[in-house]
Amino acid sequence: MSGDPIYTEMIIEYSRNPSNYGKIEDAHITRHDSNPLCGDSIDLYLNIDDKKISDVKFDGKGCAICMACSSVLTEMIKGKSLEDVKKFEKDELLSELGLEHLIKTSPVRIKCALLSLKALKYGIYSYFAEKMNDVESAGNLKEEAANLY
Amino acid sequence: MSGDPIYTEMIIEYSRNPSNYGKIEDAHITRHDSNPLCGDSIDLYLNIDDKKISDVKFDGKGCAICMACSSVLTEMIKGKSLEDVKKFEKDELLSELGLEHLIKTSPVRIKCALLSLKALKYGIYSYFAEKMNDVESAGNLKEEAANLY
Amino acid sequence: MQANTYSLEEIRNDFPVLNRRVRDDKKLVYLDNAATTQKPNQVIDAITDYYQNHNSNIHRAVHALAEESTEAFEVTRDKIAKFLNIQNREEIVFVKGTTEAINLVAYSWGRDNVQKGDIVVTTEYEHHSNIVPWQLLTQETGAELKYIDIDDDGELILEQLDEYLSTGKVKLVAISHVSNVLGTITDIHNVIKKCKNVGAKVLVDGAQAVPHMKVDIASLGCDFYAFSAHKMLGPTGVGVLWARKELLENMRPFQGGGDMIREVHKHETTWNDLPYKFEAGTPNVADVICFAAAIDYLTKIGMDNVRSHETELTKYALEKMSKVKGLTIYGPKDPQKASGVISFNFNDVHPHDVATIIDKNGVAIRSGHHCAQVLMEKLNVAATNRASFYIYTTKEEVDTLIDSLEQVAEVFKL
Amino acid sequence: MQANTYSLEEIRNDFPVLNRRVRDDKKLVYLDNAATTQKPNQVIDAITDYYQNHNSNIHRAVHALAEESTEAFEVTRDKIAKFLNIQNREEIVFVKGTTEAINLVAYSWGRDNVQKGDIVVTTEYEHHSNIVPWQLLTQETGAELKYIDIDDDGELILEQLDEYLSTGKVKLVAISHVSNVLGTITDIHNVIKKCKNVGAKVLVDGAQAVPHMKVDIASLGCDFYAFSAHKMLGPTGVGVLWARKELLENMRPFQGGGDMIREVHKHETTWNDLPYKFEAGTPNVADVICFAAAIDYLTKIGMDNVRSHETELTKYALEKMSKVKGLTIYGPKDPQKASGVISFNFNDVHPHDVATIIDKNGVAIRSGHHCAQVLMEKLNVAATNRASFYIYTTKEEVDTLIDSLEQVAEVFKL
Ligand SMILES: Cc1ncc(COP(=O)(O)O)c(C=O)c1O
Numbered sequence A, B: 001m002s003g004d005p006i007y008t009e010m011i012i013e014y015s016r017n018p019s020n021y022g023k024i025e026d027a028h029i030t031r032h033d034s035n036p037l038c039g040d041s042i043d044l045y046l047n048i049d050d051k052k053i054s055d056v057k058f059d060g061k062g063c064a065i066c067m068a069c070s071s072v073l074t075e076m077i078k079g080k081s082l083e084d085v086k087k088f089e090k091d092e093l094l095s096e097l098g099l100e101h102l103i104k105t106s107p108v109r110i111k112c113a114l115l116s117l118k119a120l121k122y123g124i125y126s127y128f129a130e131k132m133n134d135v136e137s138a139g140n141l142k143e144e145a146a147n148l149y
Numbered sequence C, D: 001m002q003a004n005t006y007s008l009e010e011i012r013n014d015f016p017v018l019n020r021r022v023r024d025d026k027k028l029v030y031l032d033n034a035a036t037t038q039k040p041n042q043v044i045d046a047i048t049d050y051y052q053n054h055n056s057n058i059h060r061a062v063h064a065l066a067e068e069s070t071e072a073f074e075v076t077r078d079k080i081a082k083f084l085n086i087q088n089r090e091e092i093v094f095v096k097g098t099t100e101a102i103n104l105v106a107y108s109w110g111r112d113n114v115q116k117g118d119i120v121v122t123t124e125y126e127h128h129s130n131i132v133p134w135q136l137l138t139q140e141t142g143a144e145l146k147y148i149d150i151d152d153d154g155e156l157i158l159e160q161l162d163e164y165l166s167t168g169k170v171k172l173v174a175i176s177h178v179s180n181v182l183g184t185i186t187d188i189h190n191v192i193k194k195c196k197n198v199g200a201k202v203l204v205d206g207a208q209a210v211p212h213m214k215v216d217i218a219s220l221g222c223d224f225y226a227f228s229a230h231k232m233l234g235p236t237g238v239g240v241l242w243a244r245k246e247l248l249e250n251m252r253p254f255q256g257g258g259d260m261i262r263e264v265h266k267h268e269t270t271w272n273d274l275p276y277k278f279e280a281g282t283p284n285v286a287d288v289i290c291f292a293a294a295i296d297y298l299t300k301i302g303m304d305n306v307r308s309h310e311t312e313l314t315k316y317a318l319e320k321m322s323k324v325k326g327l328t329i330y331g332p333k334d335p336q337k338a339s340g341v342i343s344f345n346f347n348d349v350h351p352h353d354v355a356t357i358i359d360k361n362g363v364a365i366r367s368g369h370h371c372a373q374v375l376m377e378k379l380n381v382a383a384t385n386r387a388s389f390y391i392y393t394t395k396e397e398v399d400t401l402i403d404s405l406e407q408v409a410e411v412f413k414l
């Protein structure tokens, strides 16, 4: 099984020791999302200060792909500006873990990979709408989240 | 088309000139029935005197088979005792018109042939139940009507 | 087969049933296409291939067969979107047939949007599927059900619609795109425009339209659109409800069960995304997948060619039939205004008798009320005969139908 | 094939998909039978034959194809009656699947018979199809939904049922005959007896029972029984609701449309006889007809033989699996108490990962919540792996499954 296109060392490692796993009490943004088809279910917690992601954590239950992608996503966005996060694309996340091929090869597993990203986009969507009154960005984010997979 | 197993001279003749066609005003029993699959729809009117069918008529719209069978049925039961009518079987009616074969050959058309008989059985069922308090006969009649086709 | 050359022979070769001989070894003349159409080899083979090589439940598993089946299932949705010019694929809900599609709307949208005092409008030429659900809804809610009448040519009297709309109480107009008995093509753009002006929703029953002509849902502008696969070369047991996303999003679910949920807890449950929220339980996987082959087939012929073939046949049939003594034809006499459906009565012979007699000649037409008893009442007949054409129907078959009527005359000594 | 000699080889030869090779040319090992079973040639050929030679709409026409189709359609009803020992054929209603059957009851019976203050009882091991409709019903009516919990062996704690019943408020108990996740066979005779004593109605979800064991509805004594054709060799898109005649007679219709009516007028309508009152619209004609071939196939094998084959396999699998390090098995450990379904987890590897890795070996199992999230919550897991067997499953296939787990251990360095 060496050279497995999905279960790389990195993914196995992250699934055993996820980064940023846990809860932020009274987080500025909390977003729950789940995968109705398989039961993966996570909560994403974000603190925003100065229009930046000052802290981010996640918890929940998911497969190795979901855990690894959530870990990497939280690592990638921590400290980033909301503007950057708004523009963050799924390819960036997938390529970080060598999972771009899933889009083509596994319509089911791609949902595991992108669950946390979906939670992120939906999470900041309401922030843009309510806290920043940026209706256009909010609309785009919602659209993007809905069409992620 | 001579020798047609359904459209015999007799059936065509009855369909053009049905017997006992019409309405009895204030009939003792009036029973409406229809064929949900094709739209044949008839009303059967019965007067009962002395536990006998003193008069019977029918009207409505139906195909040649329905018209012929209704005609023959009304002819056959007029003057008969309720006891005899209770025991009247579909084979008697069908054989009078040479239509026994329909039971096997045409599950759809058999319904046209037996519509008036069904109305008859249902009609006297309530008479047995309400006027004569003969619950057993009523029960049998209802059962028979429901399972006629 | 090119989009521009309509090869009737090639088409007929794709339909094995057209070689059937029935009764006393008579060649089958199948003129009951409004009830259900025949299926080409391409569709039959797709079903066989699916069950022989791919069969699996969908959506929830990661194994090879499940992935293949899930993808094929969703491909059909994409093909329907393209075929009917639907922008959002998630607006396409798979159901059992037109009947279920309409009942879904009556239940999930109707129960929350139609109240006492409101009006639901339908027409005299609707199929029971587009009447009974609204009777049930209006009786339950205390709303009123109104009918648009038809004139002597079998066309809707749209002034009545204006009148109903002017009350400001109309919540929904539920109307056929094409009548299944008269073939009348509804002036649907006009109807929708009138409704939009006053904010009434429009449900279009497209069961007899999608199989027979180009339908462009984006340009129609209606709110709900329903049709059945089995009337357009596809398998039985599949239908489609299309509805605007905003409506579907706000509608309560119809059936509860697998696939339509997001999270189920003992006492609370959240719903899945569109369209799955309305697709409870294992769908008719095989037949949805094979429906794609039917859409491909029609796309290859081209819907404009389908329409012109049928128009030509209808013209031919109407001309010939108008010369038959004792024949009454219902509905539009102009083939441009109707689809390939002709309803008629022959002297005073009951349609059942007509159908039984010509069936001996191999001619399959439908006789009865065609699930349109309100229309029968209007026409003041118990029933009619209905001959309905499709892509494989020939002029010779129309001739056989007409010739067979002579035998009816003979039997009934007319 | 004799009823007494179970020839696995002959049976396997009837299922073309079992020759499939998947992924890197691996032999398919199909262990997802609780989701849907494969189809034998006999069923596939029946579908082909139907569409090639007989296809027609049913019930309303008098032409040859319509008569053939109508008869074949009703033959399936008769075969189901015989297969399940149902006395009245008109108590058999064709629906899309188990999900629709249960929703039909929730709607047509539930809306008129369950009120505020009443109790509906279900169990922790139900499929979402037998939970969500009751959530919707009880939320709408203000009734209460109660669950029978399961014990550590995955069996129902029936004392809780006694407790609920003793309140005198229970209107319905909706319960699986066999759990689709644990395989547990419910002590259904006992449950029904308890309910009958206090006049509570019982709906049995037989989706996982009818395919796997002899079911005798007359002797069960329940009120409603539901199952799906696609889980017992039949096509997708067909299910059955059986219900007592007295109940069906008094229930309001579910969907409105063609076939379910007797007479339709503009403002009033009367219903057709049973079972047609509940079969609105064009049914899934082809698939209902071909379902008969599946019933014939199972009848020929004999349901007792089906059951003993599965019991033997389950015994074999449980024995072998109990020796695998890090494997947790959920549900009864006694193969007599369960059907051929084994749910398990492997160390702390998420079932999705297990399924993806062994799929590379051609092994098709299901991983996830199996539409039983309430049960997952109870077991305190996000998901499980589920291997489920059927008439064509071999011991070698069970071996392949177990061997494949080693690869999971390797990938996850366990
Ligand atoms: C126990 C049980 N009930 C209900 C269902 C639902 O059946 P269907 O999806 O065929 O409607 C299933 C299978 O999915 C099941 O296993």
Ligand SMILES: Cc1ncc(COP(=O)(O)O)c(C=O)c1O
Pocket: C034, C035, C096, C097, C098, C099, C100, C127, C129, C130, C176, C178, C179, C180, C205, C207, C208, C228, C239, C371, D258, D281, D282, D283
């Ligand atoms: C105009 C129209 N609407 C609705 C229906 C119902 O479609 P189905 O029986 O496929 O549900 C039909 C055909 O039967 C029809 O012709």
